[in-house]
Amino acid sequence: MKITKQILYFGSTQRLNIVLTKRSCEAIGLKYPLIKGWVDKIIGKDITEEQYDLFIKGKNEPKKELKRIRLEEIKKKEELLDNQCMFNFN
Numbered sequence: 534m535k536i537t538k539q540i541l542y543f544g545s546t547q548r549l550n551i552v553l554t555k556r557s558c559e560a561i562g563l564k565y566p567l568i569k570g571w572v573d574k575i576i577g578k579d580i581t582e583e584q585y586d587l588f589i590k591g592k593n594e595p596k597k598e599l600k601r602i603r604l605e606e607i608k609k610k611e612e613l614l615d616n617q618c619m620f621n622f623n
Contacts (some may be wrong), residue, residue, distance in 0.1 A: 555593030
């Protein structure tokens with residue numbers, strides 16, 4: 534299956550613009566965050582049915598799950614900063 538603009542709009546989280554989640558991008562081989570000109574580069578690329586399914590599922594990624602992941606990342610960064618501060622003062 535080839536990627537078309539219609540497929541990108543179908544997997545988008547917004548109606549007027551093509552806005553993709555990180556998981557959707559990863560499913561079709563895009564690096565996140567997206568850079569200017571990404572749409573033209575991805576149009577016509579071949580993807581498997583499995584990639585397509587993951588792409589569409591990524592659109593509906595639960596926001597609570599995203600918040601949980603972000604909170605975990607923040608906690609890890611805080612722990613690293615705390616450890617660095619302890620080394621600087623001891």
